[in-house]
Amino acid sequence: MMPDKDTRDIILEAGHKAITAKSYHACGLKEILDLAGVPKGSFYHYFKSKDDFGLQLIENSTDGWNQECRGKLTDRSFTPLNRLKNYFNDKITYFLEHGLSCECALPKMVLETSQLNEVMRGAIKYSFDSMASVLAQTIREAQIADEIACKDDADMLANMINSALQGIIIRVQIDQSIVPLEQFVALIFKNILQEKSSS
Structure with a gap:
């Protein structure tokens, strides 16, 4: 299992790529998490919303x-x-x-x-x-x-x-x-x- 910091960084990097390609409001969480390759539960472990x-x-x-x-x-x-x-x-x-x-x-x-x-x-x-x-x-x-x-x-x-x-x-x-x-x-x-x- 990856350390917590790595998983958080992976999600942030995926979000950066998705938002750069589209926009903040145009990107849904599913799109970001699919790009990151992590389950939805991981997102709420690191981010409140x-x-x-x-x-x-x-x-x-x-x-x-x-x-x-x-x-x-x-x-x-x-x-x-x-x-x-x-x-x-x-x-x-x-x-x-x-x-x-x-x-x-x-x-x-x-x-x-x-x-x-x-x-x-x-x-x-x-x-x-x-x-x-x-x-x-x-x-x-x-x-x-x-x-x-x-x-x-x-x-x-x-x-x-x-x-x-x-x-x-x-x-x-x-x-x-x-x-x-x-x-x-x-x-x-x-x-x-x-x-x-x-x-």
């Missing part, structure tokens, strides 16, 4: 996402500016390597649940705020190191850039082109953060 499952899926997805992004932005072997560049260039690399269709259930769940489920909305907001906080700290460090000319409030910049990034990612999928993201990243460093010349 479908909404509880959705909440845990959000937390599971954002924990991994935030950990990866935080690693890029806090890697002290790079200067603050280069950490920012690594963070955004990694987004471009991801799409080039995995294709231009976003393989993530979170954006769909944001659109579907943020106005209907306060608990899920709070979990998503917490994730976005946490990521913006780390981004803001790195921007702040780049300002202190005099690597960028923009002296606007770092928290405001991080929230604006993060929000714009979500829209750009949607545009990448609509256009099926990486160009909008490449243009956005170039704009961030040239016009928003105003990267200073190293010469």
Whole structure:
């Protein structure tokens, strides 16, 4: 018999695939459990309801996402500016390597649940705020190191850039082109953060 954690993760992974392919509300529990290959009783051993499952899926997805992004932005072997560049260039690399269709259930769940489920909305907001906080700290460090000319409030910049990034990612999928993201990243460093010349 598999350890509890493995069974829970299998159900979450199946849910992620099903929701990515369709949507949160369009996926029934039977479809998710058939994909996971586990009996219905297993679901209610780990999740109180479908909404509880959705909440845990959000937390599971954002924990991994935030950990990866935080690693890029806090890697002290790079200067603050280069950490920012690594963070955004990694987004471009991801799409080039995995294709231009976003393989993530979170954006769909944001659109579907943020106005209907306060608990899920709070979990998503917490994730976005946490990521913006780390981004803001790195921007702040780049300002202190005099690597960028923009002296606007770092928290405001991080929230604006993060929000714009979500829209750009949607545009990448609509256009099926990486160009909008490449243009956005170039704009961030040239016009928003105003990267200073190293010469």
